[in-house]
Amino acid sequence: MAWDAIIVGAGAMGSAAAYHLAKRGKRVLVLEQFGIGHERGSSHGLTRIIRLAYFEHPSYVPLLRRAFELWRELERASGRVLLHITGSIDAGLPDSRTVRGSLRSCAEHDLPHEVLTAAELRARCPGYALPDDYLAVLQPDGGFLIPEACIEAHIALAKAAGAAVRTGAKVVSLAAIPGGGVVAHTTEEEFEAEQVVVAAGAWLPVLVPALAPVLRVERQVLAWFDISDRDAFAPSRFPVFNLDHDGEHWYGFPEFGVPGFKFGCYHHLHEVVDPDALDRDAVRQRDIDLLRRGVAACFPAANGDALMTKVCLFTNTPDEHFILDRFPDAPQIVLASPCSGHGFKFASVVGEIVADLVQRDGTAHDIVLHRFARFSPLG
Numbered sequence: 001m002a003w004d005a006i007i008v009g010a011g012a013m014g015s016a017a018a019y020h021l022a023k024r025g026k027r028v029l030v031l032e033q034f035g036i037g038h039e040r041g042s043s044h045g046l047t048r049i050i051r052l053a054y055f056e057h058p059s060y061v062p063l064l065r066r067a068f069e070l071w072r073e074l075e076r077a078s079g080r081v082l083l084h085i086t087g088s089i090d091a092g093l094p095d096s097r098t099v100r101g102s103l104r105s106c107a108e109h110d111l112p113h114e115v116l117t118a119a120e121l122r123a124r125c126p127g128y129a130l131p132d133d134y135l136a137v138l139q140p141d142g143g144f145l146i147p148e149a150c151i152e153a154h155i156a157l158a159k160a161a162g163a164a165v166r167t168g169a170k171v172v173s174l175a176a177i178p179g180g181g182v183v184a185h186t187t188e189e190e191f192e193a194e195q196v197v198v199a200a201g202a203w204l205p206v207l208v209p210a211l212a213p214v215l216r217v218e219r220q221v222l223a224w225f226d227i228s229d230r231d232a233f234a235p236s237r238f239p240v241f242n243l244d245h246d247g248e249h250w251y252g253f254p255e256f257g258v259p260g261f262k263f264g265c266y267h268h269l270h271e272v273v274d275p276d277a278l279d280r281d282a283v284r285q286r287d288i289d290l291l292r293r294g295v296a297a298c299f300p301a302a303n304g305d306a307l308m309t310k311v312c313l314f315t316n317t318p319d320e321h322f323i324l325d326r327f328p329d330a331p332q333i334v335l336a337s338p339c340s341g342h343g344f345k346f347a348s349v350v351g352e353i354v355a356d357l358v359q360r361d362g363t364a365h366d367i368v369l370h371r372f373a374r375f376s377p378l379g
Helices: 012-023 060-078 097-109 118-124 147-160 201-207 285-298 344-360
Strands: 003-008 028-032 048-050 083-085 088-092 114-117 135-139 143-145 164-167 171-176 182-186 190-198 216-225 240-245 248-252 261-265 306-316 324-327 330-336
Touching: 003 012, 003 182, 012 028, 012 147, 012 190, 012 330, 012 344, 028 147, 028 190, 048 060, 048 344, 060 083, 060 097, 060 147, 060 344, 088 097, 097 135, 097 240, 114 118, 118 135, 147 164, 147 344, 171 201, 171 330, 182 330, 190 344, 201 306, 216 285, 240 285, 248 285, 261 285, 285 306, 324 344, 330 344
Parallel strands: 003 028, 003 190, 028 164, 088 240, 190 330
Antiparallel strands: 048 143, 083 143, 088 135, 114 135, 171 182, 182 190, 216 261, 216 306, 240 248, 248 261, 324 330
16 A cells, blocks of 8 residues: 555644654655644644643643653754743632642642642732632643644654645545555545544544544634733743633633733533534624633733634543544544544644554553543444
8 A cells, every 4th residue: 555544634633643653664644624734623723731730630641741852852853942831820719620630640740839829829920810719739841832833843844754745635534445454535536545543633523423422523712812911921920821710611821922811711602513614703792701701800901802813623522531542443543533622732742652553553651541442332
């Protein structure tokens, strides 16, 4: 066959997988339905949080340590600055999921951190105005990645290592070949490979229909709000954050690259959408009203006009962990998504994991949490 591996999707996970496979000498073809660094999926938005004290589960921490190493390696190889360290805040009431989970990860993995009262956080980082009874776990290693640049760097280095990349190539179906291999059908051509890596995010339920009952594609909105005290929201004074407040989970960034305080609400309005039918330019007043509720309560110095908005997609599993595994019904297919809205930071190490799975059907990384078998009766 012409290709050892076809990668469907050149977003965060697909671009990283292409790089790691090509670097290992594999014959790689990347099929991307849009362009490199496009804004129709889940891998855009100018900045993406990376954090080490992972409240979701302590088993993510070793993956994150390796992800940090690989992002720095990618910076050296590409000559681009991709990762900015600001520190990270996990905040809420003392018994909130975010605070408890962050402290659990810090304890289990001996992560350096401080626990600050809301008043102590305000004194150190004046952009924050959290309620007085809140706590904040400050972990110094957190920060943000530049997602479009990360994808461009992975793809450029994959091509330099011999990978072929086709944009405007929409894969509409995959078919296992009796005796081994897979055919990827695009709207215009078909391609054969020994294996296929599906890193298609919100389009995964279309390409692997058996997953459709398990996955939920969700509309997510981000806004950049004007700031009255720009110094307080500079990267040197404003760590990235995750925050439990008023029944919602909020996240945000310092001002960087464009004017405004970037702010989001995890799961936003809980809207399930079709990625091919979604109007990504349609941001409504109720989207802004929801986000302003969190800004006004906890970051009043950034409660100005919404200067810019972006719509992206979450593709969620029931437990909000990833899928990194072979598809049991067709083991020639390796699944490298979805990531339930918190995956970008892991892309560098997921690329390495995917390359391991393709090359030797196993990895030294702990991916038990992300194996397919947890979905019954599919597993």
